[in-house]
Amino acid sequence: MSNLKSQNRPTDHSGHARPGKKALFITCTDANFSPTRLTGIAPERLFELRNMGNIVPKSGTAAISSETAAIQYVLSESSLRDVILCGHSRCVAVSCLLSRHNAPVPPAVKRWLSIGRSRVACEDAMGKVPVGPLSQPAWDTASRAHLAVQLAHLLEYAELARRHADGELRVHGWFFNSRGRVETLPVPTAHLTPTA
Numbered sequence: 001m002s003n004l005k006s007q008n009r010p011t012d013h014s015g016h017a018r019p020g021k022k023a024l025f026i027t028c029t030d031a032n033f034s035p036t037r038l039t040g041i042a043p044e045r046l047f048e049l050r051n052m053g054n055i056v057p058k059s060g061t062a063a064i065s066s067e068t069a070a071i072q073y074v075l076s077e078s079s080l081r082d083v084i085l086c087g088h089s090r091c092v093a094v095s096c097l098l099s100r101h102n103a104p105v106p107p108a109v110k111r112w113l114s115i116g117r118s119r120v121a122c123e124d125a126m127g128k129v130p131v132g133p134l135s136q137p138a139w140d141t142a143s144r145a146h147l148a149v150q151l152a153h154l155l156e157y158a159e160l161a162r163r164h165a166d167g168e169l170r171v172h173g174w175f176f177n178s179r180g181r182v183e184t185l186p187v188p189t190a191h192l193t194p195t196a
């Protein structure tokens with residue numbers, strides 16, 4: 001993705017030039033791919049944020065979250081040009097969310113996944129499916145629905161919405177499928193009006 005390259009070179013507090021972060025890449029701890037290879041962006045130019053389920057907490061929630069802090073921090077980088085939210089096929093977090101995992105789900109994991117607020121969307125997208133382990137098509141359908149909810153959450157961050165509306169920032173929804181290819185999700189526009 002050579003169009004994601006930039007030449008901005010901010011300075012650190014000592015006055016020395018340092019590579020500016022060009023993109024924020026949010027993905028899942030379970031995802032089996034390299035964000036630098038997918039984007040073609042050097043590691044020092046890519047801000048990578050991983051968590052279980054590539055969850056983006058809703059903006060303005062009272063709970064302290066390293067994800068919210070990281071997103072707000074990197075949005076302050078003037079060199080930032082792209083924000084990529086990437087889900088993936090056979091996401092373990094989604095199977096845990098839907099109580100279809102083949103092992104007990106720890107309480108802390110359940111609490112974390114509830115922050116994503118995507119269970120209903122996942123169930124609606126799958127429709128009626130047999131009890132037990134999910135088929136891969138149903139699993140991936142649910143994973144795409146989960147990703148879409150997290151993308152909507154991301155678009156509620158006021159600074160992101162402002163910079164996107166001003167043409168300073170591009171927002172991408174990607175899904176790494178079972179064939180090793182990246183699918184793109186449509187980015188909703190209804191959330192891109194900056195809030196006061």
